[in-house]
Amino acid sequence: MKKEEKWTPHIIAVMAFSVFIVLGLACASTQMGVEELKAWMLNPERNKFNLELKMADTNIPYREQSFLYCDLYGVKDKIFMTYTKPGSVVVLPAGEEKRIWARYEFGNRKAEWAITLDFLEAGQSYWLTDASWETTYSGQVAWVIIPLNEAGIETYTKNMWGRSNNILIPHSKREDWESYEEYRQFWEQIWQIRKEETNKQL
Numbered sequence: 001m002k003k004e005e006k007w008t009p010h011i012i013a014v015m016a017f018s019v020f021i022v023l024g025l026a027c028a029s030t031q032m033g034v035e036e037l038k039a040w041m042l043n044p045e046r047n048k049f050n051l052e053l054k055m056a057d058t059n060i061p062y063r064e065q066s067f068l069y070c071d072l073y074g075v076k077d078k079i080f081m082t083y084t085k086p087g088s089v090v091v092l093p094a095g096e097e098k099r100i101w102a103r104y105e106f107g108n109r110k111a112e113w114a115i116t117l118d119f120l121e122a123g124q125s126y127w128l129t130d131a132s133w134e135t136t137y138s139g140q141v142a143w144v145i146i147p148l149n150e151a152g153i154e155t156y157t158k159n160m161w162g163r164s165n166n167i168l169i170p171h172s173k174r175e176d177w178e179s180y181e182e183y184r185q186f187w188e189q190i191w192q193i194r195k196e197e198t199n200k201q202l
Helices: 026-030 036-043 150-161 179-199
Strands: 009-013 050-052 066-070 073-074 088-092 098-106 109-117 125-130 140-147
Touching: 066 073, 088 125, 125 150, 125 179, 140 179, 150 179
Parallel strands: 050 088, 066 125
Antiparallel strands: 009 140, 066 088, 073 098, 098 109, 125 140
C-alpha cells in the first residue's frame, strides 16, 4: 500500500449473515432509552477487551507493536491456529506484511476469510468491525479495518451519521444527538476508555 493511503479504512464485503450487534448492543438497545444507553456504553466495565498476546513478537515491547481490536470477530494466524474470542485486542508486530484469518459466527452460521495487513504502524490501534453503511447483497456483511486515530474515527462517524436509514450505533437516530460533533466526540471518548483499559493490562 502506498504510504499516503495508510489512514484509509480497508473495506471488503464477505459472505456472512448480517446482524446488528456490537458488544451486546442489540439486547441493550431494546431495554434502554438513548441517554441511558450512552451512559451504559461509556462504563469502563463495558469496554474491557481480552488482551491476546500469542501473535505478538516477544522480542519487542508490546507497546511498540500494533493493536487490533476485534469486537465481533475472531482472528488467527498460521502459527496461532485457534481463533481468538470476539471482544479481544490482538497485539501484532508492526512494520511487516502479515496475513491473518478472521471468522464471524452467528448461531450455526460461520464465515471465514483471509486478511493481508501491510499497513500496521508501531504503537497504533486499529478496529476490525462491520461497515454498517456499506451496501451489501443478501447474505453478505461488509467489514472494515479502521485506524483509531482522529482521521479514522471521523471516517467511521461520518459514514454512520450519513446512513440513509438514519440508524446509528448506539441504537439511536440523528435527532437524538445535538449535532454530528457530539456523536463524533462520543466515539472518541469510547475509544479513549478502551485504550486506557488495554493499557492497564500491559
